[in-house]
Amino acid sequence: MDEKYTTKTLLIELFAICLGILFLIPFYFVIVNSLKGFSEILLDAAAWPRELMFSNYAEVWEILNFPRAFLNSLIITVFSIIGIVLISSMAAWKMVRTPGKISSILFILFVSAMVIPFQAVMIPLVKLGGILGVMNSIPGIIMMYFGFGVSLSLFLYHGFVKTIPLEIEESAKVDGCTQFGVFWRIVFPLLKPITVTVVILNTLWIWNDYLLPLLVLQDASLRTIPLATSSFFAQYTKQWDMGLAGLVLGITPIIIFFLFLQKHIIKGIAAGSIK
Amino acid sequence: MRTEVDVDGAYMEKRKKSDVKAKRMSRIKKILTYAAFVGPALLFFLTIQIVPFIMGVSYSFTSWNGVSSAVEWVGLDNYIKIFTDDSKFFNSFVFTTKFMLAAVFISNIIGFGLALLLNIALKTKNILRTVFFIPNVIGGLLLGFIWQFIFIKGFASVGNLTGLSFFNQPWLGDEVTAFWGIVIVFAWQISGYMMVIYIAALQSVDKNLLDAAKIDGASSVRMLGSIIIPLILPAFTICFFLTISMAFKIFDLNISLTGGGPFNSTESVAINIYQEAFQNNRYGLGSAKSILFFIVVAIFTTVQVMTTKKKEVEA
Structure with missing residues (x-):
């Protein structure tokens, strides 16, 4: 609250930096030990490696089939998000612009479903997925993410559309724009700030999701990063040299994504929660 | 004079009819656009969240084991x-x-x-x-x-x-x-x-x-x-x-x-x-x-x- 930088502020700053280092220590342990041989890890986990063993990574890269898992995660995340953004922004806009009983009932339905825990849906979903023939397939799981993602995203879009003045759309309508024209050319670009939030929240969720892929994707070739890592860990229990290299590989993509977009992510998270 | 009124009346009638028709058309168009915008979200939402949830409620009264097709009703067991x-x-x-x-x-x-x-x-x-x-x-x-x-x-x-x-x-x-x-x-x-x-x-x-x-x-x-x-x-x-x-x-x-x-x-x-x-x-x-x-x-x-x-x- 003080604007001046006093000795007290300096002490607080040092304390905060210590806390920051404390937060990062687990990463130090994981990265340092991922570059050691197995016996060296057992000897002393805190020490710096005597010799950097990049061979751990080379081996794990093969065993995990990392490029495959990365690509699967990427395809699933990207296409799920494109779909979620499209269907929820369109629906939210139309619902706000068509006030009435149907719109408000639908809105309540979409939003109240956020209370349903995934566990209360997953058992029949596996059965239903089998009937619809969407099990064990990447397009299948993408469509499931559409269904699960739509509640929160529609809720966020709904709140945002209300803040957009009607006049802009009306002048476009007078100019002879169709409904789709109005939406795509005028409304959708205006939704950009909330679209960023929707994309970020859904990316963090879908990229890291474990249970839905575990239930839907059985083929080893379809595994996402969390799935590949967990089955790898089950095979190499307590073989830390391999396990840690696998973990570092697993967390790298999402950490890079975060560091590149951190400003947007932190802003988007705050905006998404306050709404 | 009389014929003129008749013609006028018929004209009005016709206009009213086409008005009603146009209104109905625009109403149908409105519903269709509404469905086009809201439908996809609703479809995925219902199939992936609501239908399984309702199925889950009904499964909870059965002894289903996930494999056999015979699902036995067991009430509150x-x-x-x-x-x-x-x-x-x-x-x-x-x-x-x-x-x-x-x-x-x-x-x-x-x-x-x-x-x-x-x-x-x-x-x-x-x-x-x-x-x-x-x-x-x-x-x-x-x-x-x-x-x-x-x-x-x-x-x-x-x-x-x-x-x-x-x-x-x-x-x-x-x-x-x-x-x-x-x-x-x-x-x-x-x-x-x-x-x-x-x-x-x-x-x-x-x-x-x-x-x-x-x-x-x-x-x-x-x-x-x-x-x-x-x-x-x-x-x-x-x-x-x-x-x-x-x-x-x-x-x-x-x-x-x-x-x-x-x-x-x-x-x-x-x-x-x-x-x-x-x-x-x-x-x-x-x-x-x-x-x-x-x-x-x-x-x-x-x-x-x-x-x-x-x-x-x-x-």
């Missing part, structure tokens, strides 16, 4: 069994509730504390904000594996270096410490997230108000208690809502860190349901458990939102 003869499920509920209470308090205290720290004009505040938030972008599954290593090997080596008995315990091998182990990792993951929400709220507090209070001689603690916290109560509602629902539904972190052990002492409700359905192949029983789980989650979250909202109004 599953529910009776859960309440009278399933101590494992009951224990998982007790664990999850205890865990939720500990996790919600600790991660909100840390998150709010960090937010207060970073609300001061520190030179490193942007970097620190990033640092505290990082654990949150990693999924619970991988975090659990990371901390498995920290608890087993990392803590042991820190214990050797410092001689502190805190680090020399069999963390994941003991019921009490395994419980706190999960709480620690959850707090490590979530407090950065809570911090971001609290920072946003703190920044919205009117600076003039604080300056005025300071001139009046209010201490920092007093200002925090009487001005800042009442003003940002909505942020507390959000953070409590988020942490309660995340902690109560814990699965990924739990399964990779302790796998429910030792001796099932850290088995969350979500894990119990998963195992009942997909490992014991008792889909009917699993469905009944999941419906109970839904009811509890729904009650928890509504009560929590309602009470905090009420406080907001009073304040």
